[in-house]
Amino acid sequence: MDHGTVIEATKAVVTLDVALPGIIWGWMITLNMWAKSIGTGVILVGAFLLYRHKKEEMPNLRWMMPLISFIFLNIFLLFTLLDLHQPLRMVNIFLHPHWTSAITVGAWMASLFTALITLMTAIGFLDAHPDVARHSGMAKAIRKMSGFYETIFPFVVFLALPVTMYTAIIMAEASARELWAAPAELIQMLLAAFMVGSASLILVSGKWTAEARKDLAFVLALSVFFSFLMYMGEYFFSFKAAEVEATLAYVHENGSYHLQFWSAMVLGYIIPFFIAMGSMREESRVLMKFAALTTLIGLYLAKSTWLEIPQMIPLS
């Protein structure tokens, strides 16, 4: 027994209880959210770039954007499935959907989104690589549908918004965890998509025009700035709700997630912000790629921290 521990006279002490649950949603859900942010983010940022620039200025965007999205959406779906304790029953979401659950609504939307992205990836890739599968009947059929890419793109962009944000509603429905409030999480999810969407496209923007890359830097700087601002608002000023305050103690000084949280803030937000701001004045491709990588790492750490700390508090 630690006889040096001082217990306040008004404080009660638990003297007999069962084992506390550990982390319920762990690294797989973090990876799930992170991958989904990339999968939807590249579409949102890609749409912004196509609105601002001619597609000739970004020669590989038409196939690279859906391809990145396709890869990360599949990572997201794979880890969603693997995290289930009864993965074969995933089909129940489609056979017995419960529409008040954001998990259900999200699963349906994400499935539709992934199907459309798969089609766009196939069309975009085969159009960009005319020598690939020239004699394949399926490839010919897909190439004939080339115009369909532009037809469905606006709908895909529209769908990317709820697909990226529905996890915030799942977190809001997790009533036990007060840290996750719907308004803040919705905006954070959206900003996260713009952060890693721009970061991912920075890594493949080598042959783009300087103006297009400047816009990428602008999106990155703006999204990390506002996301960082929201984290700081929660970090310093969430003292109204007792449970939120107790949760944030894990990231405050001496908290067990303090180092991870600030590593996330430095890597994912502070470094990319200053590099992106600098790159808008005088471009440095190497530094921008470095910023893109730190953004991707930093967002993962931030998501992991924010997912796990509310699970550390005993609920009963």
Next chain:
Amino acid sequence: MKLGFLVDLNLCMGCKGCEIACKVENEVPLSSWRLRVKYIDVGTFPDTSRNFTPLRCNHCENAPCERICPVSALHYLDNGIVNIDNERCIGCAGCMMACPYGAIYMDPETNTADKCTYCAHRIEGGLMPACVVACPVEANIFGDVEDETSHISRYIMEHQGNVQVRKPEKHTNPKHYYVGGGNNTLNPLAHERIEGYGLFNNITHLKHMGDPHHSILERFTTPIFGGHNDHLKNESFVDMPNDDASHKEGGHH
């Protein structure tokens, strides 16, 4: 009919009879509980007291677990019980994240969520829940809260002003009431767990969710080819630290 529970904490003596009865009746596996009795000490020597708080599912009228369940495995019965269908559950643990009372666990034998059902199977047969029958001091009172002549309704009327629910600010409308409770006993943030102050156990944390012996691959294969749980032991689930490091709630170590 709306079935509810009331625990008179002034009567409860912490014998854990209800806890054991629940374990036996529902065959609750190792590392899991549907009903537990928590001991909480208050005050400074020599003016100290020990409080006992039985904790179980609150069968909320506005249940967050029911709302978040993607496949309606958690559902309401006509009598107000929040029931669970293990055959439909996909094991997403959304309900565990949503329940503000930490009353849901992942059954390590079935790899599905489970919880107190107010012994729905016994009620269907006209019996009382096992914990009610086992209580030697009748601290557990169970019945129809919409029937003003029922024992529980009369008890609530007789103790007006002293009847509480846990976390009313969550707007879950629990159908589980406490008489004689206070902030120290009902609010988990009002008390601390400090290593070395436990009666018979250290502060322990579950190492696993669900069956620790089933790998991710086995989660896919077991439903098809079957599996076994013969090797499940207490040590498989619970992390038992031996150091004296104090563990305080709220993040600071």
